[in-house]
Amino acid sequence: MGRRSDHSRTELSEIIVEAGYRHMEEVGFAHFSAREVAKRIGYSIGTIYNVFGSYDALILAINGRTLALWRDHLERRLAQSQGDRLAKAIEAYFEFAGRHRHAWAAIYDFRLPEDTSPPEAYQAQVRAIFDIVVAEVRAALPEQRKADAEALTRSLLATVHGHCVFAMNGTFAILGETDPARAVLERVREAVSAVTAPS
Known part of the structure; x- marks a missing residue:
């Protein structure tokens, strides 16, 4: 590896993030x-x-790399969808978490100080994934309920995430759930059906 005189600041940033991401994938x-x-x-x-x-800025940069990879994975899987796109989105969530377990978990394990907000660029990366899912939820809602898509998506993401965490840490195995992705898809469908049902 070249010394500092061999790389620009931008090149160094990319080298560090790439090495940091690989290290995070390995050890968590x-x-x-x-x-x-x-x-x-x-x-x-x-x-x-x-x-x-700072250390915090380094971790945010590494987690930002993970978010970008996650967004790309979600977009690819949805582009391949020929049917239930919400099901495909949930499948993509579980796939990415399973394939990038440590890096994915680091997004949630890392905490900034309570009086500090993530940089706007990082928030935009989180929002980009959220917006993809919001679009799928909105498409599943009737016209008169489309304004509820964001609020519903926040709750649905919490449900999917909880199922994914339980699947990853072995809790569902203890509880006897053998197909967490199927189980959470049923919960999502129930929630969407409740919103779309005539009042």
């Missing part, structure tokens, strides 16, 4: 080490902090 947030990332790329820990400014 609890065991993540910025020093290990520096060691892997042949730079000092000071270089990493010079580029990102």
Whole structure:
């Protein structure tokens, strides 16, 4: 790996994020080490902090990489859908979490200080995934209820996420649920049906 004079700040940022993402995929947030990332790329820990400014900013950049990969996966899977697009979106959620377990979990394991908000660019990445799902939920609602799509999507995402976490940590296996993705799809369909049913 070249030394600092061989890379621009932008190149260094990409090198660090790529190495950091691979490290996060391997060990997860609890065991993540910025020093290990520096060691892997042949730079000092000071270089990493010079580029990102703080440990928190580094983790946000790595989690941002995960969000971008997640969005791309969701978009690809929906583009392949020939039927129930909500089912395909849920399938994509479980697929991505399963294939990128540690990096996916790091999005939720990491916390900024309570008085600090994520940068706008990071919030936009989260919102981009949310907006994709909102569009699918909105499409499933009757015209008179489409304005409810965002609120419903927030609740549905919480339901899907909870099922996914229980599937990943083994809780569902203990409880006897053998197909969490199918189970949560039924809950989502019930929720959408309740909204679309005549009052």
